[in-house]
Amino acid sequence: MFIIIIAWYFRLKIKNLCVDVEKMEGIPLKKENKIKNKSILIFGGTGHYGRHIVRKLLDKKEKVRILSRNMETAKIILGDAVEIIEGDVTSRNVIIRCLRNVKAIIISLSAISSKMIKRIKQIERDAILIIMDEAKKSNIPRLVYVSGYDIRRDFLEKFKIMKFGEIKLEIEKKIASSDFNSTILGGSPSFELFFVFLRGNKMAVPGGGLNPIPTISAEDVGEITAQTVIRNDLNGKRIRLTGPEALSMPLAAKKISDITNNRIKHIKIPLFLIKIISIIIYPFNPFLRFIYWSLLMFNNFPSDLAEKVPEDHQFLLNTFSYTPVTFEMEIKRRFQKTS
Numbered sequence: 310m311f312i313i314i315i316a317w318y319f320r321l322k323i324k325n326l327c328v329d330v331e332k333m334e335g336i337p338l339k340k341e342n343k344i345k346n347k348s349i350l351i352f353g354g355t356g357h358y359g360r361h362i363v364r365k366l367l368d369k370k371e372k373v374r375i376l377s378r379n380m381e382t383a384k385i386i387l388g389d390a391v392e393i394i395e396g397d398v399t400s401r402n403v404i405i406r407c408l409r410n411v412k413a414i415i416i417s418l419s420a421i422s423s424k425m426i427k428r429i430k431q432i433e434r435d436a437i438l439i440i441m442d443e444a445k446k447s448n449i450p451r452l453v454y455v456s457g458y459d460i461r462r463d464f465l466e467k468f469k470i471m472k473f474g475e476i477k478l479e480i481e482k483k484i485a486s487s488d489f490n491s492t493i494l495g496g497s498p499s500f501e502l503f504f505v506f507l508r509g510n511k512m513a514v515p516g517g518g519l520n521p522i523p524t525i526s527a528e529d530v531g532e533i534t535a536q537t538v539i540r541n542d543l544n545g546k547r548i549r550l551t552g553p554e555a556l557s558m559p560l561a562a563k564k565i566s567d568i569t570n571n572r573i574k575h576i577k578i579p580l581f582l583i584k585i586i587s588i589i590i591y592p593f594n595p596f597l598r599f600i601y602w603s604l605l606m607f608n609n610f611p612s613d614l615a616e617k618v619p620e621d622h623q624f625l626l627n628t629f630s631y632t633p634v635t636f637e638m639e640i641k642r643r644f645q646k647t648s
């Protein structure tokens with residue numbers, strides 16, 4: 310009997326000792342190792358922003374998993390260092406498969422393409438609700454959602470474009486009221502926007518794009534999102550992602566002209582032409598209608614938000630560790646490549 314009691318005493322002591330040593334490190338070692346072995350899962354990891362998020366996470370030695378509808382294309386975009394699951398996000402079974410052994414989720418999905426637009430509700434709403442539901446069941450604590458810069462209901466109502474932003478509004482509300490450790494990142498348009506309208510030495514912009522708008526390099530979105538998902542102190546925050554300054558299309562054209570020594574002519578195309586065509590073809594394909602709404606938004610971008618861009622950018626500099634890419638740097642990078 311005495312021997313049994315002594316054995317029990319030492320068993321408890323040894324167990325307690327182990328716990329004490331682990332406690333000294335803050336997080337129990339076993340748990341810490343388990344977390345390290347888990348992946349960060351990105352929905353939309355092949356996308357314009359997603360691929361930069363993936364690269365920045367790999368640079369930080371994180372294990373990364375993505376879901377893509379096309380394994381081959383995803384491999385070409387991302388290489389072999391990332392785990393790729395092939396499938397469609399609208400399938401609950403696919404989502405469940407993706408969520409195994411995951412410590413955090415980034416949602417950077419978009420259905421704004423001519424092929425996907427008809428399924429926007431299933432992809433950008435229903436699938437995200439399923440992801441949240443299944444992630445909860447799997448006890449995944451951290452969720453980062455890449456959304457639009459600032460989605461204002463009154464703005465959408467004023468321009469009668471609720472359809473353009475209501476899904477994101479709903480998802481943001483659901484995430485903010487959930488008990489995930491969550492952060493919403495309001496992505497501004499990528500610098501790419503200034504180059505899509507450029508043909509030779511002409512920048513032809515529907516509506517003109519005269520209002521200054523925030524823009525950012527896709528690389529900076531990648532870096533900030535990667536840092537965000539790793540951190541645990543940004544719970545409940547909504548952060549607007551922008552480069553250093555708000556730019557109008559004519560100002561962007563002038564900057565490109567100055568740097569390339571090639572005069573870029575800014576031309577305003579009437580927006581109503583796109584409006585009419587988009588209404589005619591809406592029953593067959595609503596994509597052009599979405600493009601029209603986004604053009605309407607950027608031609609009427611609220612001046613109070615544009616004025617806050619330097620402040621929003623300063624917040625990023627104070628909160629994250631990175632050296633931002635300026636529009637000037639982006640112009641030089643592109644034109645050095647092509648010259």
Ligand SMILES: NC(=O)c1ccc[n+]([C@@H]2O[C@H](COP(=O)([O-])OP(=O)(O)OC[C@H]3O[C@@H](n4cnc5c(N)ncnc54)[C@H](OP(=O)(O)O)[C@@H]3O)[C@@H](O)[C@H]2O)c1
Nearest residue numbers: 353355356357358377378397398417418419496497498499
């Ligand atoms: N790009 C911008 O300038 C910009 C500006 C402001 C805000 N944002 C926001 O940033 C987020 C990401 O946008 P993005 O422009 O980077 O997107 P994107 O380039 O259009 O990429 C879309 C991503 O969604 C994935 N996807 C779409 N349908 C899917 C499906 N059924 N199943 C699985 N995956 C699917 C695609 O994966 P696969 O094709 O590999 O299947 C792809 O990785 C969005 O919330 C968007 O509103 C972007």
